[in-house]
Amino acid sequence: MSIWEYANPVKFMKTSGKLLPFVTVATAVTLAIGLIWGFSFTPAADNFGSSVKVIYVHVPAAMMAINIWVMMLVASLIWIVRRHHVSALAAKAAAPVGMVMTVIALITGAVWGQPMWGTWWEWDPRLTSFLILFLFYIGYMALWSAIDDPDTAADLTGVLCLVGSVFALLSRYAVNFWNQGLHQGATLSLDKEQHIANVYWVPLVITMVGFGLLFVTLVLVRTRTEIRMRRLRALQLRERMQ
Amino acid sequence: MIALLIRDLRLAVRAGGGFGLGLAFFLIVVTLVPFGVGPQGDILARIAPGVLWLGALLACLLSLDRIFALDFEDGSLDLLATAPIPMEGVVTMKALAHWVTTGLPLVVAAPVFGVLLHLDMQAYRWLVISLLIGTPALSVLGTFGAALTVGLKRGGLLLSLLVLPLYIPTLIFGAELIRRGAQGMSVQTPLMMLVGITAAVIALVPFASAAAIRVNLR
Numbered sequence: 001m002s003i004w005e006y007a008n009p010v011k012f013m014k015t016s017g018k019l020l021p022f023v024t025v026a027t028a029v030t031l032a033i034g035l036i037w038g039f040s041f042t043p044a045a046d047n048f049g050s051s052v053k054v055i056y057v058h059v060p061a062a063m064m065a066i067n068i069w070v071m072m073l074v075a076s077l078i079w080i081v082r083r084h085h086v087s088a089l090a091a092k093a094a095a096p097v098g099m100v101m102t103v104i105a106l107i108t109g110a111v112w113g114q115p116m117w118g119t120w121w122e123w124d125p126r127l128t129s130f131l132i133l134f135l136f137y138i139g140y141m142a143l144w145s146a147i148d149d150p151d152t153a154a155d156l157t158g159v160l161c162l163v164g165s166v167f168a169l170l171s172r173y174a175v176n177f178w179n180q181g182l183h184q185g186a187t188l189s190l191d192k193e194q195h196i197a198n199v200y201w202v203p204l205v206i207t208m209v210g211f212g213l214l215f216v217t218l219v220l221v222r223t224r225t226e227i228r229m230r231r232l233r234a235l236q237l238r239e240r241m242q
Numbered sequence: 243m244i245a246l247l248i249r250d251l252r253l254a255v256r257a258g259g260g261f262g263l264g265l266a267f268f269l270i271v272v273t274l275v276p277f278g279v280g281p282q283g284d285i286l287a288r289i290a291p292g293v294l295w296l297g298a299l300l301a302c303l304l305s306l307d308r309i310f311a312l313d314f315e316d317g318s319l320d321l322l323a324t325a326p327i328p329m330e331g332v333v334t335m336k337a338l339a340h341w342v343t344t345g346l347p348l349v350v351a352a353p354v355f356g357v358l359l360h361l362d363m364q365a366y367r368w369l370v371i372s373l374l375i376g377t378p379a380l381s382v383l384g385t386f387g388a389a390l391t392v393g394l395k396r397g398g399l400l401l402s403l404l405v406l407p408l409y410i411p412t413l414i415f416g417a418e419l420i421r422r423g424a425q426g427m428s429v430q431t432p433l434m435m436l437v438g439i440t441a442a443v444i445a446l447v448p449f450a451s452a453a454a455i456r457v458n459l460r
Contacts, residue, residue: 135407139400143390146400155457156390160404163386163450167408170439174411177431178418 007084009227016220023220027213034206042199054112056204060211062105065133068098068215072140073165076158086223088154089230091161092144093222097215099137106130129172136164150230243327243335250339253312264301264344265351271297272355283360290359291369291420295413297355298348298373299380299406305344306384307401309336310392310455319392323459329452337378337385337448345377361424368423372436376416379440382447383408389454411439 006012038056075091078084109127110120121127143160147153275293279285313319322332352373353366361369387405391397419432 132407132410135403139404139407142400142403146391146394146397152393152457152460156454159450159454159457160390163408163447167411171407171410171414174414174435177435178414 003078003087004082004084006086007082009086009230012086013224013227016224020217020220020224023213023217027210027217030206030210030213034203034208034210038200038203038207042203051112051115052200054108055200056207058105058108058112059204060208061101061108062130063208064211064215065098065101065105065130067212068094068101069133069136069165069168072098072161076161079154080158080162086227088158089226090219090223092154092157093219093226094215095137095141095144097218097222099134099141101211101215102130102134102137106134125172125175125178128175129168132171132175133168136168140164243331246322246327246332246335247339250336251342254339254343262347264305265347267304268297268301268348268351268355271300272358275359287360287362287424290356290361291365291417291424293359294352294355294361294369294373294420295376295417298345298352298377299409299413301348302344302377302380302384303402303405305340306388306405307391307398309340309385309388311388311397314392314458319455320459323456329455330448333385333389333448333451333455334382334444337382337451340385341378341381345373345381348377349373361420364426365420365424368420368429371433372416372419372423375433375436375440376412379412379443380409382443382451383412386447386451386454389451389458392455393458412436415439 006015035056039053042053044050044052072091072094075087075094079088079091106127109130113122114120140157140160143157144153147156272293275289276286279289310319313322323329325332349370352369356366356369384405387401387408390404391401394400415432415436419429419436422429422432
């Protein structure tokens with residue numbers, strides 16, 4: 001079993017069709033547990049009040065927004081190097097999901113920032129780089145929809161994704177230089193000491209896993225839709241030929 | 243490659259090439275800013291570095307879609323693709339021609355526009371230096387955007403959407419360089435970063451542009 005087998009759309013459709021119900025159920029269960037636990041059964045934090053509960057949407061969404069771009073980068077690379085058709089479609093399918101995650105992170109951040117910092121928006125490095133990431137998502141999606149030929153579109157958006165990744169990263173550090181921020185540094189990390197009490201940590205990890213599963217579900221569904229659309233297109237073309 | 247450069251320059255300078263249009267646009271932007279912000283000298287002086295850089299950026303953007311579009315339409319891009327020089331070279335020469343016709347005039351004219359915005363005396367040197375270093379990166383990145391959208395009917399708006407986010411690092415360091423120069427602070431960090439970004443962009447982005455052109459000519 002390797003990902004190269006799934007360059008064959010038929011094989012991909014078969015496996016993903018079997019997989020999809022399980023992933024969907026797993027997503028629903030983890031998200032329900034994580035969010036209900038987080039929203040209803042955790043105490044209000046000392047210095048945050050009950051506004052701390054935004055964390056269960058804000059942090060997973062922000063995490064996914066970045067990870068989805070990385071996934072698109074990897075998928076684009078696989079397409080460019082090995083012409084893996086499903087990979088290109090997966091990158092296309094992931095982009096709107098990533099964009100929505102970015103918007104969720106920005107909006108929940110604004111909602112959280114208003115009571116905490118007294119402002120909806122601040123030109124803070126983290127906030128600014130998310131806005132820039134949002135622009136990159138929009139550009140990527142616009143390029144996909146502007147080009148008719150699917151293979152050309154996949155190639156060009158792939159190149160854009162590579163160049164865009166470098167510049168998104170560069171902008172991330174450039175804005176750091178440009179303005180010092182209000183946003184706290186990384187609270188969660190794998191290798192450093194934990195800065196968050198277990199009461200919040202456990203439901204947060206569950207929601208993070210839930211968001212990850214949600215992304216997998218959505219990408220599978222969207223990729224399957226995309227493949228079906230291609231088949232329809234082929235059928236229509238064949239009909240016109242006759 | 244030199245012949246290609248001369249051909250592009252000649253096409254740009256002759257009638258209908260739009261040479262000088264970018265400069266006029268730059269002037270209009272700089273003229274409009276005081277109408278929007280108010281004529282107070284101290285405010286204008288403070289925002290002058292940003293306004294000058296934004297004006298240069300937008301003026302550069304104006305002429306981007308012409309880089310490949312005309313050659314694509316009349317088929318000379320296909321001829322260039324089959325020519326013995328590699329596509330990367332063609333793309334670099336196109337970017338250079340674009341820079342000479344839009345970037346360089348902006349650099350020369352910027353100090354005059356700086357006077358209009360009450361820029362500090364000691365900032366003029368840094369204004370010229372930062373534009374001189376930064377605008378080649380704008381042209382090369384613009385060539386990349388133009389290469390991506392060359393096959394499209396109405397690529398102009400999409401082109402700006404794709405290219406402007408790529409300009410962010412250059413804009414940040416370019417404007418910061420002038421700002422620090424105006425306040426008499428040390429300019430070393432933004433200067434080094436600007437030089438680094440431009441050098442890396444010139445070295446690497448033509449490969450991406452050439453790849454995009456090849457895809458579009460397929």
